Amino acid sequence: MSPRPPAPRPADLRAEPVDDVLGHVEGALRTRLDRGTLVRKRRSLGARSERGTWVRVERRGLDRIGLQGGDGTACAAALRGIAKPAWRAGIAWRDEAEPVVWRADETDLLPGAPVGRAVMAEHPGLSEEWWAALNASLDALAAQRTHRIATPDTETLTQELVTSTIDGVFPSLVTTVRELRPAHADLNWANMTAPVFCLFDWEDWGMAPRGLDAATLWGASLAVPALADRVRAERAADLESREGKLMTLFVATKIIGPHADPEDPRLGAARETAQRVARELG
Known part of the structure; x- marks a missing residue:
C-alpha cells in the first residue's frame, strides 16, 4: 500500500x-x-x-x-x-x-443569486415552486448511480467516519449504514439560487447514506426554526428513514460535539433533536 x-x-x-x-x-x-x-x-x-x-x-x-x-x-x-x-x-x-x-x-452563469449564507439566520421566504424544484432535483439525483463517494467537508464519507462522528456524543448506538444513494454532499443555502432554483458547487457529490442532503440542509436551517421545520416536512421520507435518522445524528453531532461553538444559535435545537433521534434508534 x-x-x-x-x-x-x-x-x-x-x-x-x-x-x-x-x-x-x-x-x-x-x-x-x-x-x-x-x-x-x-x-x-x-x-x-x-x-x-x-x-x-x-x-x-x-x-x-x-x-x-x-x-x-x-x-x-x-x-x-x-x-x-x-x-x-x-x-x-x-x-x-x-x-x-x-x-x-x-x-x-447561475439563474439567480445564492439564497443566503451557508447557515441561514433569517427565513428566505421561498416560493412553492422553489420547494417543488428542490424536491424534483433531489429525487432525480437519488434515482441515479455513481462510483463516486461523497466527501462532505472534503472528508470521504465512509462507515468509519459516520461511526466516529456519532460515537463522539452517542457511543452506544449501532451506526451501521445499509442504504446508499447519490448526494450533493454540500447542500446548504449558499449553494442554491432563488427565486429560480439551481443547485451548484458539485465538487463533493457521490454515494452517501440516504438522507445526507436533507439532514445537511436541516442543520443549516436550525437557527430559523420555521425553516428547519419546512426542510423536515419537504424531505420527511428521507429524514424518517433509518439512514436519514443516522444522518440527522451525523449532522447534529458535528454541531454539538467536542468542537461545538458555544455561540452557535443552532446548539439547542441540534441537541434536542439529536437526543430524540438517538432514543428512536436505540
Whole structure:
C-alpha cells in the first residue's frame, strides 16, 4: 500500500494572494476573468469570465483527493433531471511547491443569486415552486448511480467516519449504514439560487447514506426554526428513514460535539433533536 500523501499547510483563499492562480486559469481556459466579480471563500474562488460564463477554482490537498479525483463538477454533467448550471470546461494542475491540486471549472452563469449564507439566520421566504424544484432535483439525483463517494467537508464519507462522528456524543448506538444513494454532499443555502432554483458547487457529490442532503440542509436551517421545520416536512421520507435518522445524528453531532461553538444559535435545537433521534434508534 502506498503511503498517504502529506497534508498541505492550512490556507484561506480569502486572505492568500491569488493573482498567479487566476492568471494560470485565464491562460489555460483562454479567457479573462472579471476581478470585480471575484468571490473568495476559504478554499475556493469564483469569477465571471469575459465570455459570460462562471469559473470556479478550488484548492484541495492531495490527501483529500481520494477515490473521486476532485472532478465533481465535470462528472455531474452526466446527471439528468437536476437544475444545475451546464458544465463547459475544466482544468487541473498540481501545485509546484505544495501537496495541493488546483481545479478550475467553467460553467454557465447561475439563474439567480445564492439564497443566503451557508447557515441561514433569517427565513428566505421561498416560493412553492422553489420547494417543488428542490424536491424534483433531489429525487432525480437519488434515482441515479455513481462510483463516486461523497466527501462532505472534503472528508470521504465512509462507515468509519459516520461511526466516529456519532460515537463522539452517542457511543452506544449501532451506526451501521445499509442504504446508499447519490448526494450533493454540500447542500446548504449558499449553494442554491432563488427565486429560480439551481443547485451548484458539485465538487463533493457521490454515494452517501440516504438522507445526507436533507439532514445537511436541516442543520443549516436550525437557527430559523420555521425553516428547519419546512426542510423536515419537504424531505420527511428521507429524514424518517433509518439512514436519514443516522444522518440527522451525523449532522447534529458535528454541531454539538467536542468542537461545538458555544455561540452557535443552532446548539439547542441540534441537541434536542439529536437526543430524540438517538432514543428512536436505540
